Amino acid sequence: MTTRNDAEKRDADDPLAPLRDLFDLPEGTIYLDGNSLGALPRATAARVQEVVTGEWGDALIESWNSAGWIALPHRVGDKIARLVGAGAGELVVADSTSVNVYKVLKAALGLAEPGRDVIVSERTNFPTDLYIAQSVAREHGCELVLLEPGEQPADRLDERVAVLMLTHVNYRTGAMWDMAGITAQAHERGVLTVWDLCHSAGAVPVDLTGAGADFAIGCGYKFLNGGPGAPAYVWASPRHADRFAQPLSGWMGHAAPFAFTTDYEPAPGIARYVSGTPGVIATAALECGVDTLLAAEPYGGLAALRRKSLELTRLFADLVEERVPGFAIESPRDDERRGSQVCLSRPEGGYAIVQALIARGVVGDFRVGSDGLPDILRFGVTPLYTRFVDVWDAVEQLRQVMESAEWRDERFDQRLAVT
Ligand SMILES: Cc1ncc(COP(=O)(O)O)c(C=O)c1O
Missing domain, CATH: 3.90.1150.10 (Aspartate Aminotransferase, domain 1)
Known part of the structure; x- marks a missing residue:
C-alpha cells in the first residue's frame, strides 16, 4: 500500500512538479475539481488588468487593430489546436459549448447524405449536448437515438444515421471512447462524427486529425483553465472547411465583415464559425489558461x-x-x-x-x-x-x-x- x-x-x-507554480492556488485546499473549473493561472490577473486598463482604457477602440483583438479567437484557437491534434487555422474560439453544439450539428446534418435522418448520441452524454440535439432533431424532422450505457456506437449506425455525436470523456464516469476506432466505424457506414472535447482537451492526448474526425467542440473553463464561463471553441476537419454552412451566420463570420454588405457570404474555412464580436477580456484570460498547458511542452x-x-x-x-x-x-x-x-x-x-x-x-x-x-x-x-x-x-x-x-x-x- x-x-x-x-x-x-x-x-x-x-x-x-515545477508547473504547479504557474497557478495561484489557495493555501490549505486540495483542489480536485479542475475538470469542472480549472484553477487560476498566476498570469491571468495581470494580463486581464493589462487588457482592461491599457488596451481598453488607454488605447480604446484602436486596440481592435493595434492589440490584435480582432485576431484573438484565431490566435488562441491555434494554440488550442496544438492540444487536440488540429492544424493552425482549423480551430477557432467562439461562443459557448452549447451554442457550438448547435452550430456543428446543423453543419454536419447539412453535409450528410440525403435521406439520412437520425442523430445518434448516448444517454449519459452531458445534458446540454442532448438538449441541443433534441432541438436540432425537431428542426430537421430527425430522430435522436441514444445509446444506453454499455452499448457500442457501431451497433446503432445503420443507413439512416446522419451524425454520431459523442463526448470523448464522459462527465459522469471519466470513461473515454476510442475516437479513432469509432470514427473509422462511423465513416465506413457513411456517418459523420461530432466530438465534444470538454473533458479531454488539456487532460488527455487528442488527435482529431489522426482520428479523421469531422467536427469537434469544447469548453475553455475546465482543463484549459480559462476561467468561469470562458469562451468555447470549435473545429471542423479541413475536408469540410469550405463546404459546411453554419446556422448562426453573423457578421464576424462573413468573408468581409467591414464591407457591410447586405447579403451573407461565409468566410473561408473555420472563420465562418465566429458569429458575433468576440469577448476580448474573456478570451485573453483563456489564452493565459491555454499557455499553462503549452508551458508543459519542454517537460514532455x-x-x-x-x-x-x-x-x-x-x-x-x-x-x-x-x-x-x-x-x-x-x-x-x-x-x-x-x-x-x-x-x-x-x-x-x-x-x-x-x-x-x-x-x-x-x-x-x-x-x-x-x-x-x-x-x-x-x-x-x-x-x-x-x-x-x-x-x-x-x-x-x-x-x-x-x-x-x-x-x-x-x-x-x-x-x-x-x-
Ligand atoms: C461534456 C460537456 N459538454 C458541455 C458542457 C457545458 O456546456 P456550456 O459550456 O455551454 O455550459 C459541459 C459542462 O460541464 C460538459 O461537461
Whole structure:
C-alpha cells in the first residue's frame, strides 16, 4: 500500500512538479475539481488588468487593430489546436459549448447524405449536448437515438444515421471512447462524427486529425483553465472547411465583415464559425489558461501530463479500494479507457459526503443520478498542479469523513444551487 511518505517521494521525483507554480492556488485546499473549473493561472490577473486598463482604457477602440483583438479567437484557437491534434487555422474560439453544439450539428446534418435522418448520441452524454440535439432533431424532422450505457456506437449506425455525436470523456464516469476506432466505424457506414472535447482537451492526448474526425467542440473553463464561463471553441476537419454552412451566420463570420454588405457570404474555412464580436477580456484570460498547458511542452507536453494523470487517478482509485470501504469505482480501471478523473458511487449520502470533504478543504463535486444511473462523487486530477500527496491526503480525509460519519450532519445536506 502507498504510504504518505511514498506519495511525498513521488512528488519530490516528479519532473512536472515545477508547473504547479504557474497557478495561484489557495493555501490549505486540495483542489480536485479542475475538470469542472480549472484553477487560476498566476498570469491571468495581470494580463486581464493589462487588457482592461491599457488596451481598453488607454488605447480604446484602436486596440481592435493595434492589440490584435480582432485576431484573438484565431490566435488562441491555434494554440488550442496544438492540444487536440488540429492544424493552425482549423480551430477557432467562439461562443459557448452549447451554442457550438448547435452550430456543428446543423453543419454536419447539412453535409450528410440525403435521406439520412437520425442523430445518434448516448444517454449519459452531458445534458446540454442532448438538449441541443433534441432541438436540432425537431428542426430537421430527425430522430435522436441514444445509446444506453454499455452499448457500442457501431451497433446503432445503420443507413439512416446522419451524425454520431459523442463526448470523448464522459462527465459522469471519466470513461473515454476510442475516437479513432469509432470514427473509422462511423465513416465506413457513411456517418459523420461530432466530438465534444470538454473533458479531454488539456487532460488527455487528442488527435482529431489522426482520428479523421469531422467536427469537434469544447469548453475553455475546465482543463484549459480559462476561467468561469470562458469562451468555447470549435473545429471542423479541413475536408469540410469550405463546404459546411453554419446556422448562426453573423457578421464576424462573413468573408468581409467591414464591407457591410447586405447579403451573407461565409468566410473561408473555420472563420465562418465566429458569429458575433468576440469577448476580448474573456478570451485573453483563456489564452493565459491555454499557455499553462503549452508551458508543459519542454517537460514532455501532453504525453508527460497524461502519464502523471494516469498515475494520480490510479493511486486515487487504489487508495479508495484499500482504505475506504463502501464505494464503487465508476471510472474504468483500464488506463486506455480512463480520462483524468475518478468517480465514486454509493447508495446514499453522495452529496453530503462531498460537502463534508469540501468543509475539510478537499474540493470535488457531485453529479446526481437520474434514469437509473447512480449518484456520482467526482474527483478530477490536473497533473499541472495536483500532487501525489494531494491524492493521498484527499483519500485520508474521505476515510475520516466516513469513519466519523460526520457527513450525516444535516448541515452537509443543504443543497446549493451548484453541486
Ligand atoms: C461534456 C460537456 N459538454 C458541455 C458542457 C457545458 O456546456 P456550456 O459550456 O455551454 O455550459 C459541459 C459542462 O460541464 C460538459 O461537461
